[in-house]
Amino acid sequence: DTAVSQTPKYLVTQMGNDKSIKCEQNLGHDTMYWYKQDSKKFLKIMFSYNNKELIINETVPNRFSPKSPDKAHLNLHINSLELGDSAVYFCASSRDRDSYNEQFFGPGTRLTVL
Amino acid sequence: AQSVAQPEDQVNVAEGNPLTVKCTYSVSGNPYLFWYVQYPNRGLQFLLKYITGDNLVKGSYGFEAEFNKSQTSFHLKKPSALVSDSALYFCAVRDGANFNKFYFGSGTKLNVKP
Numbered sequence: 001d002t003a004v005s006q007t008p009k010y011l012v013t014q015m016g017n018d019k020s021i022k023c024e025q026n027l028g029h030d031t032m033y034w035y036k037q038d039s040k041k042f043l044k045i046m047f048s049y050n051n052k053e054l055i056i057n058e059t060v061p062n063r064f065s066p067k068s069p070d071k072a073h074l075n076l077h078i079n080s081l082e083l084g085d086s087a088v089y090f091c092a093s094s095r096d097r098d099s100y101n102e103q104f105f106g107p108g109t110r111l112t113v114l
Numbered sequence: 115a116q117s118v119a120q121p122e123d124q125v126n127v128a129e130g131n132p133l134t135v136k137c138t139y140s141v142s143g144n145p146y147l148f149w150y151v152q153y154p155n156r157g158l159q160f161l162l163k164y165i166t167g168d169n170l171v172k173g174s175y176g177f178e179a180e181f182n183k184s185q186t187s188f189h190l191k192k193p194s195a196l197v198s199d200s201a202l203y204f205c206a207v208r209d210g211a212n213f214n215k216f217y218f219g220s221g222t223k224l225n226v227k228p
Contacts, residue, residue, distance in 0.1 A: 004157070040220075041152075041221045042218075043158075043204065043218040043221075045216070056214050092157075099210050099213045100163070100208075100210075102160040103158075104160065105157030105159070106157050107155075108155075108156070
């Protein structure tokens with residue numbers, strides 16, 4: 001069984017469109033994250049939720065809006081897509097918000113904005 | 115500035131030889147240190163972590179890492195490299211005094227040649 005899953009795996013869209021990426025974890029974890037990995041493989045955290053509460057909100061354009069309907073799901077909605085949004089987006093989860101817990105990553109969603 | 119540095123973009127070793135992937139860090143509180151591995155077109159996988167205690171930590175697939183407080187380093191090592199170890203390796207640090215602050219290094223590509 002997949003621990004952290006994301007859909008879709010690939011997303012190709014035009015500039016200006018709105019799109020969503022979904023993430024689900026079946027590990028029973030309390031905390032979930034969204035990361036962006038650029039073409040040079042740099043990994044940067046975007047958001048984190050703990051039990052549906054936003055706890056980390058890095059400097060990200062407000063076109064990006066996370067939503068956590070329950071602690072097993074964390075979705076990412078992106079408005080007015082721009083070329084620079086092209087990247088691989090990873091969802092991750094950890095047992096709770098404590099600093100010493102490792103994270104479990106999903107397989108990634110490759111977003112290409114044309 | 116708080117951060118993680120992986121000074122080598124790429125490390126090349128021959129199969130059967132020992133390998134080292136370097137990582138140095140800078141945080142204001144106690145560091146919680148992690149290594150992750152990313153295979154092509156996959157999400158990151160947790161390898162090992164240092165929280166407290168013995169400076170030498172052992173992880174998955176025969177990897178180990180040594181925490182050195184004076185040198186603020188957490189180098190990843192393996193006594194005998196396998197071709198299948200070829201992947202992208204990320205060092206990460208969380209600030210034990212502030213769970214909101216954590217950083218990933220830029221990644222090191224490990225190439226193990228037969």
